[in-house]
Amino acid sequence: MSFSKHHYLHIFYYDLLYFFKILETSVNVLIIIPPVTQDETVAVGGVVTLTCNVKENDNSSLQWSNTAQQTLYFGEKRALRDNRIQLVKSTGTELIITISDVQLSDDGEYTCSIFTMPVRTARATVTVLGVPGKPVITGFEDAVQEGGKVTFTCTSSGSKPPAKLHWYRDQEEIQGRPDVVESNPDEPTYTVTSELTLTVTRNDNNALIACAVDHPSIANGDKRTERPLSVLFSPSVSIQPESDLPREGEKFFLQCVGNGNPEPTAFVWRRKDGELPPMAKVDDAFLHFESLNKSDNGVYECQADNGIGMGDVTHTLLVQEAGVNAADPTVITTPSGVDHAVIGGVVAVIVFIMLCLLIVLGRYLIRHKGTYLTHEAKGSDDAPDADTAIINAEGGHSGMDDKKEYFI
Template identity: 75%
Template sequence: MAFPSAPSTLWSVSLLTILFAAAVHSNIFNDDDPLQPMTSDETVSVGGTVILTCRVAESDNSSLQWSNTAQQTLYFGEKRALRDSRIQLHRSTRTELSISIAEVQLSDEGEYTCSIFTMPVRTARATVTVLGVPGKPQISGFENAVPEGGKVTLTCTSTGSKPPAKLHWYRGDQELEGRPDVVDSDPEEPTYNVSSELTLEVSRSDDDALITCAVEHPSLHPGDKRSEQTLRVLYSPNVEILPQSDLPREGEKFYLQCSARGNPEPSSYLWEKKDGELPPLAKVDGAFLRFEMLNKSDNGVYLCQADNGIGNNQGEYTLLVQDPTAMSTSSGVDHAVIGGVVAVIVFIMLCLLIVLGRYLIRHKGTYLTHEAKGSDDAPDADTAIINAEGGHSGAEDKKEYFI
């Protein structure tokens, strides 16, 4: 930073600062001194803003002053001494002087001095540490797909960090161990370039796997800067034969599908029947074997071999053609069983109705028998009716009433 033009009084202040520098450095002040300025060290990332605060416990109306690493006066009280638009007055009172420095650069790092012009001059220093923000990591070393069982070496590089950044490797959410980071200093800047290598022996499960390189640094939040690389692995196909249905029936159309997954996708399919030739009505259609009309003679083990240029594999399927007549008979038997069960349930319900009816009839007869019991010993019809309705004594009363 160069000295700009400034009022003569401010130049005088700067000269006083220089003149008292040697004396100040040799003075040791008591911590209980109310006029001793107090500061704190600060850490800021490149491009950020830092606030420097200087306080005293008491004031004797002496002015506080902030100076930069080159002992240039920045602010004397509320008066700006250095024309740098990045540096602004944050707060000024009798006991505090705070300034802010925006868009911090690496060159702003160092010791800043707060002075109070008492006799003798008292000072305090604040160290500003500027963090160099690492650049987004770059992954190199992977261009083409790698055959299964082969090795791939990836290199991750991040530049411009201060202090040196740390690099971490991940496959999905699993952290991988790479070689120790290599740190090189930048010849033009007080920053570091960091690189790390990761070597993997790949398998087919690594196809489409996501490899991540993430930067760890005090200036960053976790996950702020990372790069990803998708692996491509070449491997022979896995083969499986899938039937159109689980119950192939005689006389129906039917097909088998050769399902093969590999990288690259299979380019050719070969159908065979184990211990024999393919049936005359079976037609090969790439990954499909189609039967125009199933016959029991089609029973057997069928093989499909898929090839993708990297290798080949085969799957097999045992075909058992079902007799539709047997299936209908079986279905009829099932219906007969169901009908029998329903008949038994109806029979049981009829039996219950008969028993219930007999029970009700028996109780009704008993009631009629008791009702006629009074007429057995009656001398005449009137007496029998009276006895049946209310008993013997009641009959006598009613006879007197009628007389």
């Protein structure tokens, strides 16, 4: 069989046409850009949004598939019957879906595909965070005595990735032992444990010891549990008087105040320089005086006992005289014997000075009166009265003013 030249040209034409068709297809494949996705992180119970975009599309459909390669949405059509999965937007260049009430089983890689020749895909990793449970503090049940040691244990379960634990005393962070992390069976979560050991003082009494969980799934700060710390310690004691200026004849009391844990219940009153005054009555933490007297002055001691230990303190009582102005802060009281001695000495000095003045004044008056009588006798012969006689006796002149002396 022989072929004409025209026949060969016809075959060449179709071969060329087929070549250009293949070339065009190859070019189209080369200019198709794969879809774009992004990774997402969500806590258990939250909502995650999956977005898939392409710049250009030749009317091919977009599709989202889950970690098991099950189709979730093909364009606008739901493929998997799961009401947690909802369509947000579907266009030729974009497919957006949401998954609500996310569970740990939703963790993994999701695939977005565009059905071109060949099919193009992109993957998005969804990281599901396991939310840690509220921490539990154990290991401390009863009060501890001052100077003793106490150990707290804090535990939190269900975190993914493992949570971090922090210890606080009131608002101050304190250092515990390093966290111990254990995997939970049958689920991809962890249990975290930390210990704190303290040597306590009385200043730690009623302090709040807190354990806080730090985790990226906790949006509003940390989760924490607090426990009050109870420390037993002997009392520190003070005496509070009813007033700062107790006065003779008044009722008065001293109160013994003990600060300890537990509060002291037994009180003992003593007087340093002897027995308690007969009018002083002991009533537990109070020492009552029915009517104060200078003899009540002295040093009083109170001893308080709370079963853990004892504390004592002293107070000096100085009774003011009844007539002293209690509002005058310049008044200084002294013991009774010293008061009488000082007052007696002052009175004696004043009496002596007055006697001396009276003696000097008497002698002066007597001498002055003798001079007057002598002058009166000298001028009495020619004078009509005593005054004139005195003037005449002293050689007075008529041109001078009369001098008169009056005696009462």
